[in-house]
Each structure stands twice: as C-alpha cells, then as structure tokens.
Amino acid sequence: MNRRSPVVENRLWQSEETLPRSDLRALQLSRLKDLVARVSHVPFYKERFARDRITPDGIRSIDDLRRLPFTTKADLREHYPLGFLAVPREQVVRFHGSSGTTGKPTFVAYTRDDLVTWSDLCARFLVSGGLRPEHTVQVMFGYGLFTGGFGLHYGIERVGAAVLPAGSGNTERNILLMQDMKVDALVCTPSYAVRIAEVLREMKVPRDSLTLKFAHLGAEPWTEDMRQHIERDLGILAFDNYGLSEVMGPGVSGECAYRTGMHIQEDHFIVECVNPDTLEPVADGEKGELVFTTLTKQAFPLIRYRTRDISRLTHEPCPCGRTTVQMSRVTGRTDDMLIIRGVNVFPSQIEEALLRIEGTAPQYLIEVTRPGALDEVTVHVEMREKDFSDKMSSLQALRDRIQREIQGITGIHARVNLVQPQTLERSAGKAKRVLDRRATASH
Amino acid sequence: MKIKQLSLFLENKPGHLSAICQTLARAGINIVTLSLADTQQFGILRLIIQDWERAKELLEAKGFVVNITEVVATEVDDRPGGLSDVLKVLEQARTNIEYMYAFTFRRNNRAVLIFRFDDPDAAVNVLQAKGINVLGDVELFEEKPGAKKR
Numbered sequence: 143m144n145r146r147s148p149v150v151e152n153r154l155w156q157s158e159e160t161l162p163r164s165d166l167r168a169l170q171l172s173r174l175k176d177l178v179a180r181v182s183h184v185p186f187y188k189e190r191f192a193r194d195r196i197t198p199d200g201i202r203s204i205d206d207l208r209r210l211p212f213t214t215k216a217d218l219r220e221h222y223p224l225g226f227l228a229v230p231r232e233q234v235v236r237f238h239g240s241s242g243t244t245g246k247p248t249f250v251a252y253t254r255d256d257l258v259t260w261s262d263l264c265a266r267f268l269v270s271g272g273l274r275p276e277h278t279v280q281v282m283f284g285y286g287l288f289t290g291g292f293g294l295h296y297g298i299e300r301v302g303a304a305v306l307p308a309g310s311g312n313t314e315r316n317i318l319l320m321q322d323m324k325v326d327a328l329v330c331t332p333s334y335a336v337r338i339a340e341v342l343r344e345m346k347v348p349r350d351s352l353t354l355k356f357a358h359l360g361a362e363p364w365t366e367d368m369r370q371h372i373e374r375d376l377g378i379l380a381f382d383n384y385g386l387s388e389v390m391g392p393g394v395s396g397e398c399a400y401r402t403g404m405h406i407q408e409d410h411f412i413v414e415c416v417n418p419d420t421l422e423p424v425a426d427g428e429k430g431e432l433v434f435t436t437l438t439k440q441a442f443p444l445i446r447y448r449t450r451d452i453s454r455l456t457h458e459p460c461p462c463g464r465t466t467v468q469m470s471r472v473t474g475r476t477d478d479m480l481i482i483r484g485v486n487v488f489p490s491q492i493e494e495a496l497l498r499i500e501g502t503a504p505q506y507l508i509e510v511t512r513p514g515a516l517d518e519v520t521v522h523v524e525m526r527e528k529d530f531s532d533k534m535s536s537l538q539a540l541r542d543r544i545q546r547e548i549q550g551i552t553g554i555h556a557r558v559n560l561v562q563p564q565t566l567e568r569s570a571g572k573a574k575r576v577l578d579r580r581a582t583a584s585h
Numbered sequence: 586m587k588i589k590q591l592s593l594f595l596e597n598k599p600g601h602l603s604a605i606c607q608t609l610a611r612a613g614i615n616i617v618t619l620s621l622a623d624t625q626q627f628g629i630l631r632l633i634i635q636d637w638e639r640a641k642e643l644l645e646a647k648g649f650v651v652n653i654t655e656v657v658a659t660e661v662d663d664r665p666g667g668l669s670d671v672l673k674v675l676e677q678a679r680t681n682i683e684y685m686y687a688f689t690f691r692r693n694n695r696a697v698l699i700f701r702f703d704d705p706d707a708a709v710n711v712l713q714a715k716g717i718n719v720l721g722d723v724e725l726f727e728e729k730p731g732a733k734k735r
Contacts, residue, residue: 525594525650532592532629532654532701533683534622560627562596564648 148399149379150272150356152462155265155301158409160463167204170412173437175201178210181443184228186213186221207412207435212421212446215248218388223249229441239287240387241486241552247287250387251441257296259438260390263407264297267396270405270462271381272356275302278323282330283361283484284310289391290361290484294329297393303327310334313341321351328357331484332364332372332380337515339375354378360385360392361484363472382471388447389434395469400461403468410438413467414446415455418476426457431476432469450477478576480510482517487552489575492521495547499540500529507566508556512580519556521548524563586709586719587655590699591632591640594650597623605630608647614640617726618699620686631686633658633699635726655705658720659712663689663696671698671717678711680704697725 154160161169179198181187190211191197200206218226223246227234235254239247252260265273273279279298285291285307298305306323308316310330317338319325328335335357342349356379357372364382372380383396384404394411395404406413415430416423424430432449436442452474457467480487489508496503505524510517523544531537537560544558567574595601602621609616617633631654634640641651661667668687675682683701690697697720702708709719 527650527652530592530594530650530652532590532631532652534624534629537594537627537629538624560594560596562594562601562648563650565596 146400146402148462149401150399152399153269154463155269156262159266159405159407160465161409163465166408166465169409170437171201171204173409174204174207174412174435177435177437177443177445180440181228181445184226186217186226187211187445204412207414207446210435210445212433212448213444214448215388215450218248219246222246224251226442226444227251228443229253234441236292237287238289238292238387238391240289241488241491248388250289253440256440256442259410260293260393261296261300263390263393263410264293265300266407267381267383267393267405268294268297268301268303268358270396270398271358271383272379272399273298273301273303273327273358277303277326277355278306279303279327279329280306280308280316280320280323280325282308282310282316282328282334288361288485289385289387293385293391293393294358298329313337314345317341317345317347320354321347324353326353326355328354328359328378330357330359331361332359332368333362333483333512333515333517335359335372335376335380336368339372340515342376349377352377356381358383358396362481365471384469384472386449386451388442388444389436389449390439394434398460398462398464402460403456403470405460405462405464405466405468406455408466411436413455413469415453418448418450418452427454429454429473432472450475450479452476480508480576480578482510482519482552482554485552485554487519487554491551492548492556492575495544495551496523498547499544500526504529505563505566506575507577508575509577510580517580519554520559521556522559522561522566524566525560526563586657586713586721587705588633588658588699588720588722588725589637590654590656590701591634591637591644592652592654593630593632593644595621595623595628595630597626597628602630604647605644605649608643609634609640612639612643614643618686618688618697620684620699622684633725635722654701657700657702657705657708657712658725659698659700660718660720660724661696661698663694667696668698671712674712674715674717675700675708680708680711 175198178201233253234251236252237249239249281294283291295305308319358381360383369380381397383392385392385394395406397404412435414433416433418431432451432453434447436444451472453472454470455467478489492508493503504526507522509520541558548556620631622629644651685700687696687698712719
C-alpha cells in the first residue's frame with residue numbers, strides 16, 4: 143500500500159515510536175493498570191468502577207479495556223470545572239480549556255511531567271515533518287485557553303528550534319515577520335495558510351523573499367485538495383497533525399515523512415474506533431468514532447474518551463519504521479460541533495447566546511460559508527413580536543447584542559441577520575440549525 | 586388623542602412589501618399613510634390604517650410580526666414654516682422625537698404630521714398648550730379625501 147516515497151528525511155524523535163508491537167502492547171497494559179489505579183479516587187470513575195466491579199488487579203489484558211466505562215464531554219461538564227482532576231491541585235502547573243456545548247468551557251489540567259510529555263509528543267510530529275534545531279517557526283495560533291498555541295510552542299522549543307510566537311491576527315504583519323525573521327516553518331490552521339497565500343498575492347510579495355520550507359497545520363478539518371493548493375501557492379510542504387484538549391492537545395497523532403496517515407502515539411494513548419451507535423469496535427479501515435484512553439497523563443487522565451471525531455484506523459506497517467497505528471483525516475463528527483476558523487463551536491452555544499437575550503430562544507439557523515480562505519458565520523434569527531420594536535435603534539441594538547453574546551460565548555464573530563417569522567427551514571417539524579456550505583464539510 | 590400605528594418587521598427582499606399591500610387590498614383596507622425605515626438587511630414598515638385591528642389580524646395570519654404603537658397626529662397649514670412651528674414647540678419643551686413622517690390632505694390644504702414620542706401623553710399636552718391641533722381618530726380618518734365628508 144505505502145508506495146509513496148518520503149517527502150523529507152525520515153527521522154524519529156524518541157525510540158518508543160518504533161517499539162515492536164508486542165513490547166508496545168505490554169507497555170500499554172502496565173500503563174493501563176496504573177491508570178485504573180490512579181483514577182480510582184476520581185468521583186466519576188470511583189462510582190463507575192464500583193458499579194461495574196472494576197479494580198486495577200482485574201485488568202489482565204488490553205482487551206479488558208472494553209469493560210471500562212466510556213467518558214463523554216457531558217460527563218466532563220457534569221463535573222465542571224475540575225471534577226476529573228486526579229492529582230492534588232498544587233501539582234497542577236497549567237490549565238487549558240476548550241469550548242463546551244454551552245457557555246462554559248471544558249477545563250483540562252497538566253502537571254509539570256504532563257507538560258514534558260506533551261512537548262515530546264509535539265516534538266515527535268514536528269521532527270517527522272522536517273523540523274530541525276536550526277529552524278525558526280512562526281506560530282500563528284491564538285495563545286490562550288486553546289491548546290494549539292502553547293502545545294506547538296513548547297514542542298518547537300523541545301526540538302531546540304526557535305519559536306516566533308506571532309499569534310493570529312494581522313496577516314500583513316505576519317508576512318513581514320516571515321520575511322524579516324527568515325522564518326522556515328509555519329504553524330497555523332490550514333485555512334489561515336490559504337489566507338496567507340492570498341495576501342502574498344495581493345501584496346505582490348515575490349516568493350523568493352520568503353524562506354519558508356514547511357508548515358504544520360491543524361485544529362480544523364481540511365482536505366488533500368487544500369494541501370495541494372497550500373503547497374503549490376506557498377512553495378512548501380504541509381503536514382497534518384491531530385489532537386484535542388481533553389486528550390492532551392496537539393500531539394495525539396501526526397504525519398510522518400511518508401504522509402499515509404497520522405501515527406497515533408500509542409505508548410501514551412490507547413485508541414479505539416467504534417460504531418457511534420453500538421459502541422462496538424469497527425474493522426480496521428472502517429469509518430468510526432475515535433475513542434482515546436490517556437495512559438500517562440497525570441493531572442487529567444481520561445478513560446475511553448469519546449471524541450465524536452469520525453476517522454479510520456489502519457494497522458498496516460509504515461515504511462517510516464514506526465509501529466504505531468495510523469488514523470486518516472477526520473472526516474466528520476458524530477455530534478453537531480462546527481469548527482470555525484479553528485474554533486470549536488456548538489449550535490447549543492448560539493442557542494445559549496439567544497436565550498440570554500430574551501429568555502426563550504427564537505428559531506435560528508447558523509450558516510457557515512468560506513467565501514475566500516476564511517470561514518464566515520451568519521446567524522439568521524427569526525423576529526418575534528416580543529423582540530420587535532417600531533424603533534430602528536432598538537432593532538439595531540438587538541442585533542448588536544446578539545452578536546456580542548455570540549462572541550462572548552463562542553469567541554467567534556458572527557454576522558446576525560434578523561429575518562421574518564416562519565421563513566427558516568424546518569424539516570419534519572424539527573428545526574434545522576446548521577447550514578454548512580463549506581467545501582470541506584462533505585469530505 | 587393618540588392614533589394607533591401598525592409597525593411591521595420587513596426583510597429587505599423582493600416581494601415582501603408587495604405581499605403586505607396585497608393582503609390589505611384584498612380585504613378592502615385602505616392605507617391612510619405609511620413610512621418605511623430600512624437598513625441593508627431589514628426594514629420597519631409603519632402604517633396608519635383606520636381598521637387597524639382587522640389589519641393586524643390579517644397580517645399576523647400571513648406570518649408577519651406586527652406591533653401596535655401609539656403615535657400623535659397633528660395638523661398644520663401646508664405652507665413654509667408649518668412643520669418648523671411645531672418642532673419649535675417640541676424643542677422648547679425638550680420633547681424628543683423618536684421618528685416622524687408627514688402627509689398632506691390636498692383638499693383642505695392641510696398637512697398631517699405623525700410623531701412617535703417616548704411619552705405621547707406628555708407630548709400631546711405640550712402641543713395642545715401651544716394651540717397646535719392634535720388629531721384624534723375621528724378627525725384623521727374622516728378628513729381623508731374621498732371619505733364620507735364631501
């Protein structure tokens with residue numbers, strides 16, 4: 143199958159990446175036993191383990207994983223903010239968060255050792271995608287609760303390369319930094335890479351004024367087609383990586399020099415691919431929902447965390463020498479989460495914003511488009527008698543307030559469009575909430 | 586001495602204004618006057634109609650959002666300075682106008698000004714104290730050209 147040739151020199155960061163499968167399995171088992179012991183006092187697991195009669199001693203093979211309970215985003219929310227913390231608070235050195243399905247984020251925590259592990263996991267995919275200590279990398283993710291910025295930042299430093307923590311924002315300024323600082327590599331979302339290419343064209347920046355060689359892109363779904371565009375327009379190699387804050391952040395998996403899929407770091411995570419309805423495993427190569435068990439994370443370990451991300455796993459050996467399973471690009475979600483410019487957005491968050499205005503949410507429709515490189519969101523809101531006013535200033539204030547509430551809850555700027563009642567599509571009595579017109583949505 | 590105004594939410598899309606007018610026309614309801622305030626995406630249509638209750642019912646049945654607003658109608662001579670005199674009175678009393686629109690009765694050479702105030706009762710007192718003719722339902726709808734009074 144893997145007839146491709148490497149696009150960069152094939153390198154490893156840590157020897158664990160090529161452990162023989164049997165050794166890897168043994169390592170996973172001992173770490174799984176340890177994990178079950180470590181989470182036994184976390185209230186959620188304590189209760190589930192008691193119910194299902196699970197003890198660390200009862201874990202005798204990797205197959206026993208299937209007796210363990212699943213963990214969902216709803217479980218995390220029920221134990222908001224830190225009910226899943228498995229170490230004393232004083233051992234935590236960092237918090238991150240991701241958007242929840244409502245106004246509150248989901249928090250995760252890291253010990254000092256967790257940060258070292260995380261940095262190494264990011265270093266693994268950065269190195270396999272060409273990063274060397276002599277390089278300068280411009281990070282154009284937001285630095286904040288979002289794990290993308292800090293995760294990659296520490297990974298780059300771990301490799302010994304230089305970070306330029308530019309953050310997202312003014313594209314012209316970012317291009318100036320690339321030129322002046324002789325930047326070798328970019329870290330951003332795929333759609334922001336497309337945007338950079340567009341602005342380079344608009345600014346008529348000659349390509350040889352840039353020293354870019356490669357980019358590590360992530361935080362949103364993209365397609366092979368987008369990769370080809372980015373590589374051609376920027377004259378670079380673009381690598382994919384995957385992660386989610388609940389499991390660790392970026393570094394859960396990443397591409398190697400052969401780019402046949404993303405290698406999952408199985409010495410730190412056990413991955414399952416399940417049918418989202420039956421929760422039974424699907425066959426190798428079949429589509430299913432990814433489920434992760436964090437083997438080594440100390441502060442915020444999770445057992446069988448349901449990601450809602452749809453992907454495929456393949457255990458076919460890879461010529462790069464890594465023995466780990468590979469996952470395909472994420473092709474969809476089993477829930478209604480949207481990724482807007484790299485930010486996770488749930489329709490229920492928009493609903494929450496609308497609830498804050500008037501107590502009961504009116505009918506609404508979230509329309510997502512990608513007119514150029516970047517996602518745009520319009521929230522259509524049906525006008526109701528109680529919200530309506532004969533004064534233009536009141537209606538404009540209503541629209542602006544909805545916009546502010548949405549921004550406050552989701553962090554994204556949405557255009558708000560007030561529409562007449564009964565004009566938004568309802569299918570079989572149930573309101574349609576999302577109209578995703580982006581090309582990637584169907585892949 | 587206040588008049589009921591129908592206010593409708595209107596998307597800026599072809600056919601929406603026409604649908605409202607057709608609904609009223611089919612029911613034989615006459616529009617005395619109207620004003621339209623609009624932005625790029627939406628507008629507010631304000632209508633003065635004698636049988637406002639029936640009009641509201643019909644338009645709501647068609648799915649429109651309709652509000653009833655109390656407005657004040659005053660009558661002035663249709664001559665230069667007619668509006669200015671009224672505005673001066675309001676300005677002196679520091680009465681804020683939310684919005685206004687006007688129309689004329691050609692027969693009587695009189696102009697009617699429709700005002701939306703935050704406190705219409707206070708505004709009516711201010712206007713009447715200065716001798717400005719504030720119209721009630723009877724005067725407004727009966728003086729319409731082509732109506733009963735000939």
